[in-house]
Amino acid sequence: MTELLRHPDKMTKLIEELNMVVGNQNTMEESYIPQLVYLDAVIKETLRLHPVAPLLLPHVPSETTIIGGYTIPKGCRVFINAWAMQRDLELWDDPLRFQPERFLETDINYRDNNFKYLPFGSGRRMCVGISMAKKMAALLVGSLVHSFEWRLSEETKLNLEDKFGLVLKKTESLVAIPIARLPNLEQYK
Numbered sequence: 001m002t003e004l005l006r007h008p009d010k011m012t013k014l015i016e017e018l019n020m021v022v023g024n025q026n027t028m029e030e031s032y033i034p035q036l037v038y039l040d041a042v043i044k045e046t047l048r049l050h051p052v053a054p055l056l057l058p059h060v061p062s063e064t065t066i067i068g069g070y071t072i073p074k075g076c077r078v079f080i081n082a083w084a085m086q087r088d089l090e091l092w093d094d095p096l097r098f099q100p101e102r103f104l105e106t107d108i109n110y111r112d113n114n115f116k117y118l119p120f121g122s123g124r125r126m127c128v129g130i131s132m133a134k135k136m137a138a139l140l141v142g143s144l145v146h147s148f149e150w151r152l153s154e155e156t157k158l159n160l161e162d163k164f165g166l167v168l169k170k171t172e173s174l175v176a177i178p179i180a181r182l183p184n185l186e187q188y189k
């Protein structure tokens with residue numbers, strides 16, 4: 001939501017998609033998700049810049065392995081810096097820019113074997129909750145944007161700073177004011 005509020009043009013594009021697919025007589029539901037391609041791109045781009053688990057989960061190889069000339073000893077703890085890979089200038093065009101369109105132009109997916117985009121990890125130990133997480137994120141962001149117009153109070157600064165840990169969190173929570181945008185208040189019950 002912070003990225004969308006910082007980029008009103010992207011917010012407008014998402015609202016237009018929701019208006020077209022869901023319409024203002026309905027509320028956001030799971031069945032609309034496959035048609036909401038821009039919403040999917042917004043979530044993918046958000047997870048690229050702000051991965052929930054920036055170093056994935058610690059992995060421990062069961063055998064000593066050589067990868068790219070580096071020896072990874074059996075039993076050592078390996079962290080994969082997905083955060084850095086997903087912002088790497090050599091892998092991404094203009095990497096610090098919030099640009100959901102980059103996911104419309106390519107078919108990069110969460111489960112692909114590409115090693116530049118790993119918000120859910122990769123391989124045998126990748127996240128088992130991808131399907132659920134994808135749907136929940138789409139339902140949540142889709143509902144917030146479809147049902148409300150979001151405004152900021154005068155003093156709100158849109159701070160995108162991250163607090164690092166096993167899980168990435170915003171340093172400052174977003175405070176935004178929702179305004180009903182659906183025509184019928186019954187739709188909010």
Ligand code: HEM
Pocket residue numbers: 051052053056057058118119120121122124125126127128129130132133137
């Ligand atoms: C946006 C939401 C989520 C993100 C970004 C996420 C991300 C991740 C990541 C990065 C890993 C580590 C993968 C690796 O180290 O290779 C992981 C593991 C895991 N996730 Fe998620 N996850 C999410 C939601 C969920 C949900 C909803 C569930 C369960 C319903 C779930 C269950 C798990 C489990 C059980 C593992 C450990 C898998 C293993 O070690 O074999 N996750 N997740």
